[in-house]
Amino acid sequence: xxxxxxxxxxxxxxxxxxxxxxxxxxxxxxxxxxxxxxxxxxxxxxxxxxxxxxxxxxxxxxxxxxxxxxxxxxxxxxxxxxxxxxxxxxxxxxxxxxxxxxxxxxxxxxxxxxxxxxxxxxxxxxxxxxxxxxxxxxxxxxxxxxxxxxxxxxxxxxxxxxxxxxxxxxxxxxxxxxxxxxxxxxxxxxxxxxxxxxxxxxxxxxxxxxxxxxxxxxxxxxxxxxxxxxxxxxxxxxxxxxxxxxxxxxxxxxxxxxxxxxxxx
Numbered sequence: 001x002x003x004x005x006x007x008x009x010x011x012x013x014x015x016x017x018x019x020x021x022x023x024x025x026x027x028x029x030x031x032x033x034x035x036x037x038x039x040x041x042x043x044x045x046x047x048x049x050x051x052x053x054x055x056x057x058x059x060x061x062x063x064x065x066x067x068x069x070x071x072x073x074x075x076x077x078x079x080x081x082x083x084x085x086x087x088x089x090x091x092x093x094x095x096x097x098x099x100x101x102x103x104x105x106x107x108x109x110x111x112x113x114x115x116x117x118x119x120x121x122x123x124x125x126x127x128x129x130x131x132x133x134x135x136x137x138x139x140x141x142x143x144x145x146x147x148x149x150x151x152x153x154x155x156x157x158x159x160x161x162x163x164x165x166x167x168x169x170x171x172x173x174x175x176x177x178x179x180x181x182x183x184x185x186x187x188x189x190x191x192x193x194x195x196x197x198x199x200x201x202x203x204x205x206x207x208x209x210x211x212x213x214x215x216x217x218x219x220x221x222x223x224x225x226x227x228x229x230x231x232x233x234x235x236x237x238x239x240x241x242x243x244x245x246x247x248x249x250x251x252x253x254x255x256x257x258x259x260x261x262x263x264x265x
Contacts (some may be wrong), residue, residue, distance in 0.1 A: 015040040015182060015212040016061060021075035023056055023065065030056045032236040034075070038229075043204065043213045045227035045244065047220065048259065053236040054216045058184050061214065062098040063091060079182070096123050099175035100184040104191045105167030107159035107174075112151050115159045115170055116141050120177045141173040146203055165196035169203065183207065185215040189222065201226050220260060224248055232256045 016038040023031040031053050038044050046054040059065045060077060063084060077084050084094055096119075107115050116138045120127070129137070138155065142148040147169045151157070159170055168188060175183065185204070189197040204213060205226050217223050223230055223244065230247040232240045232255070240247055240256045251257045258264050 014038060015080065016214075017076075017078045018060075019076045019078075021057075021060065021077060022073065023060065024070075024072045025068065026070040030236055031060070034236075034238055036231065036238055036241060038212065038214060040212045041208055041210070042228040043208050043215060043226055044229045044231060045223040046214065046216045046231050046233060047218070047223050048233035048239075049264065050218075052233040054233055055186055057233070058186055058214060058216050059100075061182065061184055062095050062100055064095075064100065092123055096178045097180055098182045098184060099178065099180040101168070101171050101175070101186070101188050103187045105164055105171050107162070107167045107170050109158060109160050111156045112142075112159050112162070112170060113138055113155040116173050116177065119174055123178055137177045141176040142170075144176055144207075145169040145173045146199075147173060163196075164191050165199055168192065168196075168200060172203070172207075180211065182212045182214070185213060187216055187218065189217075189219070197222070220248075220262075232259060234259070 014037040016036075018034050018036050021031055021034040022029065034053075034057060046058060048054050056065065060073070061079070061084075065071050065073070073085070079094075079098065082089070108118060110118075117134060120129070120137065139148060139152075142151065147166060150166060151162070159167065162170060168191075172183070188204075189200050192200060201222065204215070207213065208228075215227065227244045229242065230240075230244040231238055232247060232251075232253075234255050240251060240253050242252075247256060248260050251260060
């Protein structure tokens with residue numbers, strides 16, 4: 001933020017709250033009257049058929065949708081109690097607090113070491129770090145994502161030479177020196193094999209002790225395994241939101257039941 005309350009330090013019962021959120025890509029309305037409350041320090045899964053608005057909603061939380069042309073948004077999104085559309089909100093500060101991991105790993109074609117420090121250099125250009133401080137940032141981030149032991153002797157190696165699982169862990173590590181409070185994940189396991197999926201799920205489950213995590217997934221087994229709450233979306237609307245096991249075992253809406261039992265989607 002530029003002035004006023006610090007987004008990253010706000011305290012609220014809910015980490016994210018939206019009210020009557022609508023979004024259009026040109027003439028197409030992708031989100032319709034979305035009102036939702038997301039609790040802190042848990043994994044919330046966004047599920048639903050392709051094209052239902054899951055990724056669009058996820059990308060609203062750090063305003064990354066605004067990179068696209070002809071996007072119009074109405075309604076309200078509050079993160080730690082503050083409306084992220086307020087004029088005093090800095091996009092750079094917002095994206096420090098709300099990090100994002102994408103479907104396919106996207107490490108930069110530079111060293112592992114420089115990848116971890118990239119966000120710090122981009123978002124905190126006026127900060128000066130000693131060599132020892134940089135080393136500590138890198139080691140702490142890589143330890144937090146269970147990658148340090150694999151790469152500690154090859155930090156100058158090009159990051160794109162890592163396995164896909166290691167690359168995705170590195171993309172998570174790149175967020176952590178910025179001290180985010182929220183991590184958005186858009187199908188983070190879609191490019192991985194079964195072993196890689198298991199490892200990333202274990203990692204994400206550990207990270208929820210420190211971060212609020214919102215994950216888009218098409219994998220119903222994954223949603224059941226690792227999320228504490230689940231949001232089912234259909235045609236741009238939120239149909240159902242509740243504890244994950246309740247959504248899967250005793251859904252309140254017919255559309256939810258049909259989707260989680262595999263009858264469409």
